[in-house]
Amino acid sequence: MNSRTGILIVATKNAGKIREFQHAFAPLGLTVKSMFDYPELPDVVEDGTTFAENALKKSKQIGEALGLPVLADDSGLCVDALDGRPGVYSARYAGEGSSDGDNNLKLLSELERLKQGEDTGQPLLSTARFVCALSLYDPSTAAELTAEGAVEGWITSEPAGGGGFGYDPLFYLPEFEKTMAELTLEEKQSVSHRGMALRLLTEKLAAQGDRGTGK
Numbered sequence: 001m002n003s004r005t006g007i008l009i010v011a012t013k014n015a016g017k018i019r020e021f022q023h024a025f026a027p028l029g030l031t032v033k034s035m036f037d038y039p040e041l042p043d044v045v046e047d048g049t050t051f052a053e054n055a056l057k058k059s060k061q062i063g064e065a066l067g068l069p070v071l072a073d074d075s076g077l078c079v080d081a082l083d084g085r086p087g088v089y090s091a092r093y094a095g096e097g098s099s100d101g102d103n104n105l106k107l108l109s110e111l112e113r114l115k116q117g118e119d120t121g122q123p124l125l126s127t128a129r130f131v132c133a134l135s136l137y138d139p140s141t142a143a144e145l146t147a148e149g150a151v152e153g154w155i156t157s158e159p160a161g162g163g164g165f166g167y168d169p170l171f172y173l174p175e176f177e178k179t180m181a182e183l184t185l186e187e188k189q190s191v192s193h194r195g196m197a198l199r200l201l202t203e204k205l206a207a208q209g210d211r212g213t214g215k
């Protein structure tokens with residue numbers, strides 16, 4: 001985050017994430033720039049085995065290419081009945097270049113496959129969590145700040161809601177009696193994995209600032 005320029009560069013091409021970061025940082029007077037503003041930069045290969053590893057790789061590679069501090073987000077959905085899949089492969093669950101719709105269909109068909117043979121007559125539901133790892137990398141000092149957030153829910157067989165992105169229409173939050181895609185941006189921010197990770201990162205930044213100024 002660069003409070004001198006009022007610009008925050010986020011190493012993402014995901015329009016849903018960009019909307020959520022804009023919403024979170026606008027009150028701080030920061031304008032979000034994304035990888036759509038730097039089309040000359042190559043995509044980062046996300047070959048880490050954890051969300052944190054991928055987030056660091058994205059922030060570091062883009063931060064070093066631009067010579068500026070960069071924030072990156074690596075996130076995904078971990079479904080218990082699928083042993084944590086799709087996990088770090090969430091963006092390409094249905095194959096390289098797959099859309100959110102393709103990935104949602106793949107998730108439902110994998111859960112349906114599991115259910116075959118067990119005629120429980122129960123609705124298709126599995127516990128799951130969204131996880132978000134954030135990494136803020138400053139190439140001038142090689143300093144990295146990280147934070148991780150998670151939110152628990154259920155995968156529903158009935159997609160609902162037109163908000164959010166990705167797997168949100170299938171992620172049911174019992175306390176709201178709604179899917180993540182039925183929440184407003186504010187509600188999603190207050191409960192989501194990304195909202196939690198952002199609050200933790202902001203606290204860490206503030207703590208660093210306090211140490212720096214001797215407060």
Ligand SMILES: O=P(O)(O)OP(=O)(O)OP(=O)(O)OC[C@H]1O[C@@H](n2cnc3c(O)ncnc32)[C@H](O)[C@@H]1O
Nearest residue numbers: 012013014073074075076077090091165166167168
């Ligand atoms: O790497 P960048 O460019 O940031 O964009 P991406 O879409 O490829 O993002 P990830 O590699 O982090 O993959 C995360 C996938 O997990 C899903 N996901 C992450 N956060 C989500 C959220 O808040 N709601 C719904 N789905 C989410 C969504 O399908 C993403 O494509």
Ligand SMILES: [Mg+2]
Nearest residue numbers: 014046074091
């Ligand atoms: Mg990605």
